Amino acid sequence: MRDLRNFETFYWVARSGGFRAAAIKLHTTQPAVSARIAQLEQELGVNLFDPNNRRASLTARGSMLLTYVERILRLKDEMMSAVADPTAMRGKFTIGVSETLVYTWLSDLIESISTDFPNITIDLSVDTTPEITRRLLALDVDLALMAEPLDHANACSEQLCSYPFRFIAAPRFARACDTPEDEVALFSQQPIITYPASTVTSAALAVNVCRTLELADIRLWGMASIHTIVDMVKAGHGIGALSPVNVKKELDAGSLVILDSRVKLPDFAFHAVYLGGANAHLKQSICARAHLAANAYGQGPA
Numbered sequence: 001m002r003d004l005r006n007f008e009t010f011y012w013v014a015r016s017g018g019f020r021a022a023a024i025k026l027h028t029t030q031p032a033v034s035a036r037i038a039q040l041e042q043e044l045g046v047n048l049f050d051p052n053n054r055r056a057s058l059t060a061r062g063s064m065l066l067t068y069v070e071r072i073l074r075l076k077d078e079m080m081s082a083v084a085d086p087t088a089m090r091g092k093f094t095i096g097v098s099e100t101l102v103y104t105w106l107s108d109l110i111e112s113i114s115t116d117f118p119n120i121t122i123d124l125s126v127d128t129t130p131e132i133t134r135r136l137l138a139l140d141v142d143l144a145l146m147a148e149p150l151d152h153a154n155a156c157s158e159q160l161c162s163y164p165f166r167f168i169a170a171p172r173f174a175r176a177c178d179t180p181e182d183e184v185a186l187f188s189q190q191p192i193i194t195y196p197a198s199t200v201t202s203a204a205l206a207v208n209v210c211r212t213l214e215l216a217d218i219r220l221w222g223m224a225s226i227h228t229i230v231d232m233v234k235a236g237h238g239i240g241a242l243s244p245v246n247v248k249k250e251l252d253a254g255s256l257v258i259l260d261s262r263v264k265l266p267d268f269a270f271h272a273v274y275l276g277g278a279n280a281h282l283k284q285s286i287c288a289r290a291h292l293a294a295n296a297y298g299q300g301p302a
Contacts, residue, residue, distance in 0.1 A: 004076060007069045009036040010048065011278060014066050016139045018056045025139060027092070073278050081281035086117055093282065094123040096132035096141035099226045100163065101270060103246050105297035106145075112289045120282075128224055130198045136273060143283055144273040145290060148200055154275050158287060161294040162267040165201070167192075167259040168233060168240040168247060174257045183262060184213050186239065191219035193232050194241035198222075205241055205265065212263045230256075243268050270294075 012022035013033060023030045041048050048062035058066065080089065093113075097106060113122055125135065129146040136144045137152070144150070149157035169176070173190075177183040187209060195202050202222055209218055221238060223229050226246050233240035234255055240247075250256040272290050274283040 004072065006036045006040040006043075007072060008278065009033055010040055010065065011069050011073060012139070013037060013049070013056050014058055014062065015277065021139070070277055074276075074280060077279060077281040081285070086285075087119065089117055089282065090119045091279075092121045092123055093117075093279075093286065094125065094140065094142050095145060095286075096125045096127060096135055096143070097145040098129060098132070098147050098270060099126050100147075100243055100246055100268065101145055102126060103226070103248075104161075104163075105293040108296065109286075109290055109293040112293060113286060116285075116289070117282075128196055128199055130196075133273075136275065139275070142274065142279060143286055143290075145270060146273065147268060147270055149271045150273045152275070154277065155273055156276065156283075156287075157271050157273045158291070160270050160272050160290055161297070162269040163243040163245050165241065165243055165265040165268045167261045167263070167265075168242060168244070168251075168256050169259055170234055170236040171254065171257055172236060173239065173259065177259050177261050180262065184215065187213055187215060187218055191221045191238040192241050193221045193223065193229050193238040195229075196222035196224055201268065208265065209263050241265070 009022060009026060012025050013019055016022050016025055019030050019033045019037075023033045026033065037048065044061075044065070046061040047059050048065060050057040050059055110122060110124075113120065125132070125141065127135075129148050132141060132144045132146045133148070133150060135141040136150070145160070149155075149159070173186065175182075176186040192205065192209070194205060197203070197220060199222075202220060206218060206220055209215065219238075221232075223232070226242065229240055229242060230247055230250065232238060234250065239259070240256075244251060244258060247256050251258065272287045274280075274287065
């Protein structure tokens with residue numbers, strides 16, 4: 001075998017669930033992927049994928065080979081990390097990131113990666129944590145910077161930082177929580193404008209508000225864009241629930257205020273999550289730079 005290309009192709013077909021997905025990941029064509037697998041099968045003298053299954057289903061020999069290939073790729077990563085000049089590393093690296101981090105230290109992280117790995121092309125995908133998780137497991141994302149860790153056998157999760165999570169409103173609501181009765185009236189009448197209902201943060205928020213204020217129900221407007229949340233809250237259409245790091249300029253300018261609510265919201269923790277396997281050492285290196293960027297930024301406004 002002339003190089004590791006066929007092994008790497010086999011790995012991505014097996015892990016991504018198909019020849020088409022592997023071709024996208026490897027930035028090549030589906031016929032090229034099929035040809036590499038056919039060459040590998042010819043060299044080994046066995047079928048690696050079940051020819052009678054439309055999906056890329058591994059045979060027993062294919063499953064056995066995958067174990068060895070993962071070890072080979074890990075060893076390759078370790079070798080490159082120990083020996084190679086980081087500036088010589090090439091390829092595309094996709095980061096899925098929660099929008100809150102766009103407002104904090106993401107730019108510093110990208111600058112650090114560009115300096116240390118000038119030949120690595122960074123792709124960014126800003127989305128909700130559930131969608132980032134889905135894409136991470138589908139191998140569309142190399143590193144996730146998101147609001148939850150991942151409970152998965154092959155996942156590495158590290159907490160990077162945490163930021164306050166507060167109720168924020170237009171100035172006309174500034175005294176709306178002065179008394180318990182006023183606060184109950186506020187949350188009975190005004191919707192809470194926050195992250196999509198599919199996020200753990202929003203689900204826990206609804207339970208917390210109802211329990212603390214003894215309300216049977218509340219209105220929760222879930223929105224994927226922080227910019228939209230901020231615009232709606234500034235216009236007085238409801239009470240925002242988000243981190244003050246997202247609205248530092250508005251708080252400083254007085255166009256938004258933090259409410260002194262009896263409902264105490266837990267801090268918003270963010271995690272770096274990646275899957276083991278190919279490029280593990282590059283993932284670890286970029287994860288370490290995310291730690292540095294987060295630590296340099298600090299906790300933001302309270």
